[in-house]
Amino acid sequence: MLNPEDKKQQEVLDRYREAAAEFQTGNVPPTMTGHWLMKKSQVSADRTWSDLGIALAWLTKTYEESPPNVRADGLRAYSSLENKLEYALDVLPRGVDVTWVYYTAAKSLMSFSVVCCPNRFHPALSCPLPPS
Numbered sequence: 001m002l003n004p005e006d007k008k009q010q011e012v013l014d015r016y017r018e019a020a021a022e023f024q025t026g027n028v029p030p031t032m033t034g035h036w037l038m039k040k041s042q043v044s045a046d047r048t049w050s051d052l053g054i055a056l057a058w059l060t061k062t063y064e065e066s067p068p069n070v071r072a073d074g075l076r077a078y079s080s081l082e083n084k085l086e087y088a089l090d091v092l093p094r095g096v097d098v099t100w101v102y103y104t105a106a107k108s109l110m111s112f113s114v115v116c117c118p119n120r121f122h123p124a125l126s127c128p129l130p131p132s
Contacts, residue, residue, distance in 0.1 A: 029111075033097040034122035036115045043128040052092055055114050056085055059100065066110050068102040078102045088114070095120030 025041045068078045088098045099113040117127035
């Protein structure tokens with residue numbers, strides 16, 4: 001219970017409310033992929049699909065534009081594109097999000113996701129846009 005006399009408690013509560021309000025429009029990524037659905041300012045009609053093939057094509061194109069770093073010893077550092085696509089093909093129709101994260105040759109962290117809507121783990125979150 002909040003004590004109205006406790007200024008520290010009130011400051012923490014005020015900051016929490018401010019951060020929660022900023023989340024939808026801010027740059028901070030969500031801790032759960034399904035929460036991307038709450039960031040309505042980052043929604044794009046050209047990246048909202050109902051066709052699994054188009055979503056897989058987008059994943060492939062994004063991966064190929066910035067491929068993962070290749071290890072100097074020639075061993076594989078990450079799962080192959082084929083394995084990633086096989087997994088995505090299996091889980092996306094069941095409402096499970098797919099996130100690919102890896103380091104590129106430039107040592108940048110690459111992260112991209114396909115988030116299902118309705119979302120299996122966050123069924124109360126509405127879809128920000130109808131699929132194209």
